[in-house]
Amino acid sequence: MSASPAVPARIGHTLLAGRGRMVLILLVSLLTSSLAMVWSYQAKIKCGGAPFLDEGRSAHWPVGDPNAAIPCYSDLMFLWLGRDINNHVFPYINGGITPDGKLFGGVVEYPVLSGMFMWVGAIGAHTDTEFFQHSVALLVPFGLAITVMLALMTRWHVMWWAATPPLVLYAFHNWELPVVATAVGAVAVMAWGSTISPRTGDRRLSVRTAAILAAVLLGVGFCLKLYPGFFVLPLAAYVLTYGTAPGPDGEPPLRRGLDWVGALWVAAAATLTVVAIQLPFMLAGFEGWKAALSFQGKRKADVDTNSIWYWGLRHFTGGQNDTYNTLVGLLSPMLIGVAFATSVYLGWRLYRRDGLYPWIGVSASMLAGFMVFHKVHSPQYTLWILPFFVLLRVRWPVIVAYLAADLALDLTIFRLFGIYTSGSPMKWWVITGVNVGVWVHAVLLVYLIVAFVRAPLREPLASFGRRARPAEPDLVPTPS
DSSP states (O other), X not given: OBOXXXXXXXXXXXXXXXXXXXXXXXXXXXXXXXXXXXXXXXHXXXXXXXXXXXXXXXXXXXXXXXXXXXXXXXXXXXXTSSSSTTTTOOTTTSOEEOTTSOEETTOOSSOHHHHHHHHHHHTTXXXXXXXXXXXXXXXXXXXXXXXXXXXXXXXXXXXXXXXXXXXXXXXXXXSOHHHHHHHHHHHHHHHHHHSBOTTTSSBSSOHHHHHHHHHHHHHHHHHHHSGGGGGHHHHHHHHHHTTOSOOTTOOOOSSSXXXXXXXXXXXXXXXXXXXXXXXXXXXXXXXXXHHHHHHXXXXXXXXXXXXXXXXTGGGTTTSSSHHHHHHHHHHHHHHXXXXXXXXXXXXXXXXXXXXXXXXXXXXXXXXXXXXXXXXXXXXXXXXXXXXXXXXXXXXXXXXXXXXXXXXXXXXXXXXHHHHHHHTOOOOHXXXXXXXXXXXXXXXXXXXXXXXXXXXXXXXXXXXXXXXOOOOOGGGSOBOO
């Protein structure tokens, strides 16, 4: 048996073309995301710089150029003061929270790894501007890593991440890029592990092994901003059910019964990761570690939370009174729980129909439910959900509407804060932009609770792990 002489040339040409196209996608997406982050830096730095006031606060804070198209406010500069970051106090160990909810002694309101990022960013910094610049240097590699992972999994669809406003608006607004990298990284590990090795013809990693590694990343993400920890449940469900249903062409199941051991390993890997990260802080300063949790528990759904509660429920309770706070405290966690249960149930229905649990879609659905019903919906949370617009085949009008509402919210909410602080007359376009942003987001997020679960994966992510089809007739070796 000998192959046609044209076959190796055609295969080689196809491989080279595929690699060349991937290199082009990587170059374009990395250049685009880099330009977006440069733009973000240039917009945010306007709130900093000399002259400086007491404790290194820039005199330009918090308005900068009031006529700038993009508000320069960022939490990276704001938190220079008020959390002992400017005093270079190691976080959580010696601090606590006052009865009226104020943190002190190095405690910040974020999980411990985000607090460590802040502490590292403050090393060598003596002003809010230097702290911002150091933090930017820490965040940029995560933004680029996200771009690379999304490009490898979705090709040109990565441009929804690299070339849309959220990366400009929020790359350096808060410490979101590391946590987004852990969530995207978990998907990338599962995708890479499921690819077929050209040498052996088998998966690079077993489903169990890949899921355990992904669970470790999700545990790290939980210690950054919590939300990746939600995804451990659908990931465990995916491992639990993998290979138990007939294939699309009626092939027999890979095995009989559910993989409870694999699912428990996934849960254990995430749990042990969280414990290993949190335990040193708990032992070294339990009160300071606990204070960060207490702060979130005491936080009210105020104007700066951008939630449906403030912009909706408050009008039915006569303002932010005891009734309002009690209802938010009850309804918010209850509806989040209902949303999570709905996401998991919808995923199970698809598993029973199609034979594969859609853990990525269920994860995105859970995130949408959390974002719409949580009492806090900070604008930069758009960076959390944006990768799922890249990974899943969501209808493009939905993505465009979400991003347009997000842009309207970002360009008005910080001006609203300035109006409230200064007592200036309210501008109709500011209050309209805020309400449009909040309510369009809310409606779309409720829709996405269902739509994410049903959305197919983008290519080539959807094809990772599938074995190649049989060769075409003209590629079959011919008798010698």
